[in-house]
Structures are given as structure tokens and as C-alpha cells.
Amino acid sequence: MSERTIRDRAAIVGIGQTRFGKSLGLSEYEMAVEAIWNACDDAGMSPRDIDAIVRYDMEQIDEEQLLAVLGNPQLRFFAGTSFGGGGSASVLVLAASAIASGLATNVLVYRSRARGKYSGYGKDPKQGGRYWEKLATTLPGLNQWHVPQGLVSAFQEMAMISMRHRIEYGTTDEQYADVAIAFRSHARRNPNAVMRMPMTREDHHQSRMVSDPLRLFDCNIETDGAVAMIVTSSERARDLKQPPAIIRGGAMAAGSHHIRLSNLFSRPWEEESPVRVARQLFEMAECSPSDVDVAFFYDFFTSLVILALEQYGFAARGEGGPFVENGGLEWPAGRLVCNTNGGQLSEAFIHGFNNTVEAVRQIRGTSTCQVEGCELAFVAGGNTDPTGAVILRRA
Amino acid sequence: MNRDQLITRDLPLPQPSRDNAPFYEAAKRGELRFQRCSTCGRFRHYPRPVCPHCLSREFRWELSSGRGTVYTWTIVRGPTLPAFQHKLPYNVVDVLLDEGVHFVSEVLDCSPEEIHPNMPVTAVFVPVGDDITLVKFRRAGSAGS
Numbered sequence: 001m002s003e004r005t006i007r008d009r010a011a012i013v014g015i016g017q018t019r020f021g022k023s024l025g026l027s028e029y030e031m032a033v034e035a036i037w038n039a040c041d042d043a044g045m046s047p048r049d050i051d052a053i054v055r056y057d058m059e060q061i062d063e064e065q066l067l068a069v070l071g072n073p074q075l076r077f078f079a080g081t082s083f084g085g086g087g088s089a090s091v092l093v094l095a096a097s098a099i100a101s102g103l104a105t106n107v108l109v110y111r112s113r114a115r116g117k118y119s120g121y122g123k124d125p126k127q128g129g130r131y132w133e134k135l136a137t138t139l140p141g142l143n144q145w146h147v148p149q150g151l152v153s154a155f156q157e158m159a160m161i162s163m164r165h166r167i168e169y170g171t172t173d174e175q176y177a178d179v180a181i182a183f184r185s186h187a188r189r190n191p192n193a194v195m196r197m198p199m200t201r202e203d204h205h206q207s208r209m210v211s212d213p214l215r216l217f218d219c220n221i222e223t224d225g226a227v228a229m230i231v232t233s234s235e236r237a238r239d240l241k242q243p244p245a246i247i248r249g250g251a252m253a254a255g256s257h258h259i260r261l262s263n264l265f266s267r268p269w270e271e272e273s274p275v276r277v278a279r280q281l282f283e284m285a286e287c288s289p290s291d292v293d294v295a296f297f298y299d300f301f302t303s304l305v306i307l308a309l310e311q312y313g314f315a316a317r318g319e320g321g322p323f324v325e326n327g328g329l330e331w332p333a334g335r336l337v338c339n340t341n342g343g344q345l346s347e348a349f350i351h352g353f354n355n356t357v358e359a360v361r362q363i364r365g366t367s368t369c370q371v372e373g374c375e376l377a378f379v380a381g382g383n384t385d386p387t388g389a390v391i392l393r394r395a
Numbered sequence: 396m397n398r399d400q401l402i403t404r405d406l407p408l409p410q411p412s413r414d415n416a417p418f419y420e421a422a423k424r425g426e427l428r429f430q431r432c433s434t435c436g437r438f439r440h441y442p443r444p445v446c447p448h449c450l451s452r453e454f455r456w457e458l459s460s461g462r463g464t465v466y467t468w469t470i471v472r473g474p475t476l477p478a479f480q481h482k483l484p485y486n487v488v489d490v491l492l493d494e495g496v497h498f499v500s501e502v503l504d505c506s507p508e509e510i511h512p513n514m515p516v517t518a519v520f521v522p523v524g525d526d527i528t529l530v531k532f533r534r535a536g537s538a539g540s
Contacts, residue, residue: 133402133476144409145441146499148529150471150479151487159469160489167467167512212470212507261489262440262497263447265466 007284010096010107011237011244012392014043014230015357020194020348024114024224031226032061032112033069039228044241045106050230052077052104054094056087056111056351066108077104082254082386086273088298088352089381090388093250095231105232111353112226145262154300155219159211160261161384162303166213168318171306173213175321177204179302180217180345182330187342189368192354194223195346218302220344227353229360238395245363248376248393249285253277254386264385273385274311282313285391287376289313292391294362294371295336295378296355299343305329308383309336331369340369352381363394406478408527415442417456422528427518429496431457438494461518462535463492470507486510490532502532509534 016038018024018031040047048071053063057080067073077098081087091109098104132153139147151157165171180199187193199217207217237244253273269275282288289312297308306320314336315323329338341347341358348354359377361367380389411419421428429438434451438459445452468488475483484507490498502516515535522528 135403135407135476137403137405137407138410139407140410140412142441143407144415146487147407148409148523148527149487149500149531150475150482150485151469151499152476152479156469156471156487160467160487163469164467164489209470209472211472212468214469261499265489265491265497266495 005284006093006096006100006247007249008234008246009100010231011234011246011395012092012229012356012360013232013237013240013242013244014039014041014045015228015360016040016042017192017227017354017357018225020192020223020225020350020354022194022223026114026224028061028112028114028226029065031114031224032066032110032228035112035226035228036066036070036108036110039108039110039230042242043106043230043232045230047071048073049106050108051075052095052098052107054078054091054098054107054109055080056091056109056353057081058351059111061110061112077107081388086254086382086384086386087388089250089356089379089390090252090386092231092247092356092379092390093252093388096247096250099231099233105236107231108228109231109353110226110228111350113350114224115222115349155214156211157261158301158304158384159214161264161307162301163213164265165303165307169321171303171321173205174201175306175324176215176218176302177201178324178327179299179305179329180204182324182327182334183299183339183343183345186331186340186369187346190342190347191368193342193347195221195342214301214303220300220349221346223348223350225348225350225354227350227357229353229357234395243364244395245360245377245392246395248287248391249281250388250390251277251280251284252386252388253280269317272311273387274308274380274383274389277380277387277389278312281389281391287391289378292336292376292378293374294340294359295338295380296343296352296359297338297380298352298355298382299339299345300349300382302345304383305338308380311383312378312380312389331371337369337371340367340371352379355379359392363392402477404477406523407476408524411526414444418442419527421456422520422530423522423526425520427459427461427530428456429459429492429494430454438492438496440496440498459496459518460493463490463498463516463532465489465502465510465512465514465516466491466497467512468510470510488516488532490516498530500530500532502534504537505534
């Protein structure tokens with residue numbers, strides 16, 4: 001193939017994970033190994049077959065630790081994404097690029113996380129707890145512009161972004177609840193999901209307001225777990241044991257980092273990174289949002305799912321709220337079936353990686369909320385800035 | 396050392412650097428100053444050596460009117476850092492200054508129910524240490540503004 005593109009060049013051929021739970025009492029290292037071993041089994045490969053790794057930037061199990069356990073691997077390519085949740089789909093763009101360029105054969109992408117509130121494996125200070133609690137007391141970087149003012153975590157940043165959406169479009173608590181309830185209904189059918197109790201509208205509204213306008217039930221759950229995937233070339237994928245999830249297209253974008261709200265709010269809509277990603281992605285994949293059979297948004301907050309629908313072109317600008325009403329995202333008959341695993345809101349919070357493996361299951365036809373005849377799955381990373389997204393297709 | 400001992404308890408403070416020292420020096424004097432591009436005239440925040448609009452490296456630190464409106468906000472209800480626990484619930488706002496700059500801060504003496512979109516505010520200056528004065532806001536027309 002002489003055309004310079006990643007379209008259709010790579011496929012996800014192995015998925016693996018640990019179980020998910022509030023506090024598993026395992027180290028991130030142990031969980032990473034378990035997920036990776038399971039992904040390799042699923043792909044019918046040995047860990048020794050891995051010759052490339054793409055790391056997610058918040059990952060604390062780095063290449064060096066993995067190299068020590070992967071049976072003397074000889075990596076030819078290694079890379080990482082930047083900026084947290086925006087990178088959860090971008091890891092696949094990097095993997096596909098490595099394969100398309102011929103620099104890698106079998107790429108490992110993975111995420112291992114022990115952040116459950118009560119998680120405390122040994123005395124390692126990095127295990128457990130909230131990332132924002134352990135700041136320095138003098139801040140030389142860009143954090144200095146908001147932390148001293150009391151804005152200390154992503155929760156509050158996203159709350160401010162969400163509040164702005166309400167100001168502009170009148171988005172409501174009811175619409176937030178619609179998202180939470182839809183994804184919880186999916187989780188109830190998913191034995192891997194951590195939160196499976198039914199959720200009513202009243203449950204949502206009565207959950208604690210954490211940072212206006214966002215309540216506890218608007219936010220992803222806190223869990224431990226690990227997920228891994230093996231990506232290889234589409235040609236090689238044909239000979240492996242699982243139906244491949246071909247990466248039809250992928251795109252990344254960065255422009256005005258959300259943490260520094262001052263940049264984010266000064267950019268016009270057309271230049272926002274999720275909007276640009278959608279343009280690039282659908283052009284590469286030669287399809288449009290209406291062709292997508294199942295979508296996976298990075299559901300760190302219900303309100304950001306509503307915004308994502310607009311940014312990625314599934315709903316008109318300002319219409320994300322009405323889109324989710326009346327079971328709009330709910331399997332099987334919703335306007336756009338989304339996050340069939342229960343998402344980050346109800347299955348587990350593994351920085352979107354568990355959403356991606358569920359997208360692979362949809363392509364394989366093995367989801368617990370299977371979309372009939374699923375051909376195209378859309379997966380997006382965190383929709384602030386930077387971000388990325390991929391489209392997976394059946395072979 | 397366990398996790399509890401690692402939680403930040405002191406008030407986290409900015410550490411001025413060569414790039415942003417003029418902002419903090421001005422704040423100490425009771426002035427809100429932003430970089431203003433000498434080529435295209437746009438104000439910008441946070442400080443940086445180049446204009447993001449026209450790429451000019453020429454700029455001056457100019458006085459802001461300190462007037463703006465609330466563009467968005469949140470009410471933090473917890474959890475938060477120990478240094479901020481006593482303030483709960485408290486607001487964090489993004490103020491759109493008249494100069495066109497977005498600035499994250501807090502509106503003092505303003506209850507959660509009183510904050511609303513486009514609320515006019517003016518800058519005030521709150522020393523929090525020997526070297527650092529933070530820029531906060533009050534509702535325009537209220538005492539102290």
C-alpha cells in the first residue's frame with residue numbers, strides 16, 4: 001500500500017483485563033501483568049511477541065518495569081500519549097502509526113490503575129488516594145494559576161465547563177440523569193461492572209452535589225483494574241484466532257489545554273480539539289456520525305458526554321441535552337447506543353481503556369448489550385483538550 | 396510515610412518565575428496587569444513570551460481595569476485540600492475581563508445563590524504571604540470593590 005494513511009492498516013486482535021473493583025488489594029504491577037497476559041492469550045501470542053509499547057501518560061507501570069517481566073522483549077518502538085484522559089483513544093492512533101510505518105509488528109497498549117479510595121497496597125505513597133492531594137506547596141508550573149484559588153482537581157474544572165454549557169444551552173439535571181441511568185442500565189447486564197444496582201432519577205438527583213452543577217452520580221466511579229490490548233497489522237490479524245477489530249481511522253488533536261481554562265474558553269467552536277478530531281477522523285474513515293452503530297464516549301462526567309455528542313457531530317451544537325432524553329443513548333433502541341459496558345460511570349474507571357475493549361466486543365459480537373449487526377464502533381478519549389478518537393470496524 | 400501524611404496541608408502558592416514575576420510584582424502593588432502584545436494589541440493570560448494570535452515577541456505589561464463579568468463558575472462542596480476545607484462551600488469563577496482575558500479566581504463574600512452568569516465583578520488584592528498577593532474579585536459596587 002503506497003497511500004500514506006493509517007486507515008485499515010492495523011487491528012486490535014487481543015483484549016485482556018483483570019476484574020474491576022473498588023479496591024482489589026493488588027498492585028498496579030500485578031494487575032498490568034494479568035491484563036497483558038490475558039490479552040496475549042486472547043491474541044494467541046506470547047508476551048515475547050510484543051515488539052512495541054504505547055503507554056498512556058498517567059501510567060505508573062512504565063516500559064522498564066514491563067520489560068523486566070515480558071520475557072526479554074526487544075522493543076522496536078515505544079511511545080506515550082500526553083495529557084491524561086485525552087489520550088485514551090490516542091494510544092491506538094500511535095499503535096496504528098507504528099504498524100503502518102513498519103516500525104512495529106505487535107503493539108501492546110495497556111492501563112493499570114489502583115486508585116480506589118480505600119486502596120492501599122503496602123506503603124507505596126503512589127498507591128491509592130486522589131492524585132491532586134499530593135501537590136507541592138509551591139507551584140512553579142501552570143497549576144499556579146488555579147490551584148491557589150481553590151480549583152484543585154479535574155472535577156472542578158469539568159464542573160466549570162459543564163456550567164458554561166448550561167448557561168449557553170440550558171442543559172438540565174434531568175438530562176445528566178438520562179446519561180447516568182442509560183449507562184447504569186447497560187452495566188446491570190455486564191458481569192464485569194462494579195456498579196450494577198438500578199439507578200432512578202431520584203437516586204441521581206439526591207446524590208451529593210460535589211462541585212456545582214455536578215453530583216456524585218454525574219461522575220465516573222473510582223475503581224481498581226487493568227486493561228490491555230494487542231494491536232497488529234490487518235494482514236496478520238486475518239490469521240489470528242479472534243475476529244479483528246480493524247482500526248478504520250484515528251485522529252488526535254491538541255490546541256488549548258483545558259486545565260488552563262483561560263485558553264480553552266478563548267477558542268472558537270470550530271477550533272476546539274474534539275471538533276477537529278471528528279473532522280479528521282470521519283474524513284479518514286470515509287463515513288459520517290450517522291454510520292456509527294455504537295459509540296463510546298469518555299464518560300468521566302454525564303455533562304461531558306452531552307457535550308461530546310455535539311463536538312463529535314452526533315448532535316447539533318447545543319442539542320446534546322435533548323439528544324439524550326427518552327433513552328436516547330440506551331440499548332437496544334436508543335437514538336445512538338453508547339457505552340454498552342456501563343462506561344466509566346458504571347463499569348469501571350480505567351481511563352477509557354475498558355470502553356475501548358467493549359468496542360472490540362461489539363465488533364466481535366460478544367457484548368452483553370450487543371448492537372445487532374454492529375459494523376462500526378466509535379471510541380473517543382476525554383473531550384477537552386487534547387483529545388483523540390478512533391473508529392473500529394468489522395473485517 | 397502513609398498516604399495521609401502526604402496530603403498537602405499548607406496553602407499551595409505560586410512560585411514566581413522570570414516569565415511571570417511582573418504579574419506578581421504588580422499584584423503586590425494592588426495592580427492587575429496582563430501582557431499586551433505590542434503588535435496586535437491583544438491582552439493575554441497566562442503569561443507567555445509570544446502572542447498566541449500574531450506570534451509577535453514584543454509585549455508590555457499593561458494595567459487592566461480589573462473589571463469583568465462571571466463567564467462560568469462552580470461551587471466546590473468538597474472534598475478539597477485541607478487548606479481550603481474551612482472555606483467550604485466556596486466558589487471558583489472564570490472571570491472574563493473587559494480586556495478579553497479569561498482569569499480563574501474567586502468572588503469574595505458572595506454566597507452560592509448569588510453567583511450568576513455575567514455578574515459584574517472587580518478585582519481586589521489579597522496578600523497570602525510575604526511575596527504573594529492573589530487577585531480575587533468582589534461583586535461590582537459592593538463594599539471594598
